[in-house]
Amino acid sequence: MSDTLEASVEAPAEPRTAPPIPGREGRPEAPSSPPARSRMESRKLNFSYGAKQALWDISLKIPEKTVTAFIGPSGCGKSTYLRCLNRMNDIIPDTRVEGEVLLDGRDIYGPGMDVVDLRRRVGMVFQKSNPFPKSIFDNVAYGLRINGLCSRAEMPERVEKALRRSALWEEAKDRLDTSAMGLSGGQQQRLCIARALAVEPEVLLMDEPCSALDPIATAKVEELIHELRVDFTIVIVTHNMQQAARVSESTAFFMLGRLVEHDRTEKIFTNPGQKITEDYITGRFG
């Protein structure tokens, strides 16, 4: 198990503009700059559903303001691990967590951690878009309202900002008062991203955000992820190897509840450290 990432990946040295997507040419590589600060980190994380252990000793560092992709066969624990990062697994009865998950050096499972505050700081976008049966405006404003993050007067501005960030503003600006259920699948997913962004999270977890979308909507969401990594630390679970290669700077490969390896995406996809990673990536199994 190599976790060489810390030493080899660095803060993105590029200017804060969205880089071109296709082929990801111009991706910053400079290994000479100082190592990236890690935003989240797990140390020997074990997790079980009842008697069934799902995660084994996972130690992983998620670098700041980059996109980290989790890949691996179905049931390998990547989604479970993702949900450990904002304690979404808490709501599943009869589960157990051991080890530490650090957010800015503080254990999120430690005493005194406010789960509500944690989830505001570590946002999540789900596999299946889940807009609330409310208006588009109310969906985006929801997080701001329940957390009391801004005044009523600021609300329209914050909602617009979030919708612009998720590239939905142009399509939605004339119908903010209509139900979010009337949006298309891809728009709904971008609305969910806008909703998550509105509360200004530090980390954004995305659990297979494109698996229910068509290729065009997928391309839009990927483009969005690309722009967002300038401001946010993003973790994305994906079954789509090309997607991991396209959007991420670093990739972690999970297998049978263990972290097999975590490295720069380019290294994982061209010269992985483990034979099994290579087998999975080249499609020999999984």
Add this chain to the structure above:
Amino acid sequence: MNLTARRKALSGLVVFLCGSAVAVALVPLFFVFAYVLQKGFSSLSWDFFTKMPKPVGETGGGMANAMLGTLYLIAIASVLAVPVGVIAGVYLSEYGKKPFGSLVRFTADVLNGVPSIVIGIFAYGLAVLPVKHFSALAGGLALGFMMVPIITRTTEELLNLVPGSLREGSLALGATRARAAFSVMVPAALPGIMTGILVALARIAGETAPLLFTAFNNRYFSARLDQPISSLPVQIYTYAVAPYEDWHRQAWAGALVLVGFVFVFSVLARVVTRRLERMHRT
């Protein structure tokens, strides 16, 4: 007989049985409607809706006090029962997996099956005996006790139908469990919850037994909570067992109005559900 013919015969038989069952279920309903309509319609008049009862022995007068009283009692019952029922339903759906939840669920089901006269006795002991006075409040309380389990169980069932992904979405934005329940889950289930409330209203609107010794009866109308109040079912009962021809006539008319009330609630339940559902879709 070849196979096709046998299959057709069997199919015909099953269709016939289903049709008969439907007829058996619907025919009594139809006759009740028709009979009440036939007996009651001729006695409906403007006076019947607007006038108070006349003194014994005089003909004429109406049931305005009883109609108003029934609506008044339903309103009291709703004010008491809807919040309790909905909140209990939210509890069962969100936290009810524990043993205590099962106990609450079981209790609600038992309460739902308790004969209404027993509920009346309970409300009598609770709200009439201590003050030694029949009152609208006691009547509303008795009807409220009947509504709570119906509302609780429908609310729970409808909340269970709301996709859990909505709850997760809300929690992931930093909502507490209760916040998620009341700001996302309940609004999403609202059309169904409204239907449940209206069904409960239709169910209690015609109850007589719980009112006999709680709201009692009143030949006048008083809006005071601590005074006895008239209601259609009790008024119908009183008039029907009295020896006066004119009262019998009025009892039939009252029965027709009561059936009309229940009908309106049921239709309202449908309309409101449609409306709210449409609001959610588009």
